Amino acid sequence: xxxxxxxxxxxxxxxxxxxxxxxxxxxxxxxxxxxxxxxxxxxxxxxxxxxxxxxxxxxxxxxxxxxxxxxxxxxxxxxxxxxxxxxxxxxxxxxxxxxxxxxxxxxx
Amino acid sequence: xxxxxxxxxxxxxxxxxxxxxxxxxxxxxxxxxxxxxxxxxxxxxxxxxxxxxxxxxxxxxxxxxxxxxxxxxxxxxxxxxxxxxxxxxxxxxxxxxxxxxxxxxxxxxxxxxxxxxxxx
Numbered sequence: 001x002x003x004x005x006x007x008x009x010x011x012x013x014x015x016x017x018x019x020x021x022x023x024x025x026x027x028x029x030x031x032x033x034x035x036x037x038x039x040x041x042x043x044x045x046x047x048x049x050x051x052x053x054x055x056x057x058x059x060x061x062x063x064x065x066x067x068x069x070x071x072x073x074x075x076x077x078x079x080x081x082x083x084x085x086x087x088x089x090x091x092x093x094x095x096x097x098x099x100x101x102x103x104x105x106x107x108x
Numbered sequence: 109x110x111x112x113x114x115x116x117x118x119x120x121x122x123x124x125x126x127x128x129x130x131x132x133x134x135x136x137x138x139x140x141x142x143x144x145x146x147x148x149x150x151x152x153x154x155x156x157x158x159x160x161x162x163x164x165x166x167x168x169x170x171x172x173x174x175x176x177x178x179x180x181x182x183x184x185x186x187x188x189x190x191x192x193x194x195x196x197x198x199x200x201x202x203x204x205x206x207x208x209x210x211x212x213x214x215x216x217x218x219x220x221x222x223x224x225x226x227x228x
Contacts, residue, residue: 001170031213033152033212033214033215035215037153038224042203042218042219042220042221043153043203043205043215043218044218045214045215045216048210048212048214048216049212049214054209054210054216055209068123085151086153088153088214088215090213093126094157095158095167096167096169096170097143097145097155097158097213098155099145099152099153099155100152101152101155102153104151
């Protein structure tokens, strides 16, 4: 089955840039979606199709995808960005949605 | 307002059964694919199952195949998950999720979740 690997944690100071990676075999050939989840809340879509943002999501959230790594970038990090982040792809070989292992972003 | 509301969670013994429901409102439910996603306490997200808008196509995660059954009633704007032969590892918050406003399979709408606890 297809596996997506994320770093367990990323720490960043306010105003700086956080980069969260999502590794998978030839992930660059797939469309990657990213979710933000705060404690006790349902996930919220922040980036879809590698780099597009749903309405209402700040431009500070951006994404890229190439080769074996997709990346979610949060610019000018704010305290409110502290959350867990998950990547997601559709694995057509198994007809399964696959979520990454998740990354906890801590704002110092 | 577009909304998904899950219900039916609770405490069940190992080997038991439970049926979850997800009530949709604010959009044309019959036009959209639906999914169940779960999250064990302190763990990450795990996709559980998918059903097409008509119900003709269904997929399951390997961990629940043969034990869980997804279904929908478009006349009642409702999605269901029948869970049988429950195990301790099925303990999780169960979310229903869908793609409403985007031309892809990203989940742009989620319910608030319902907790399922499998324990004796």
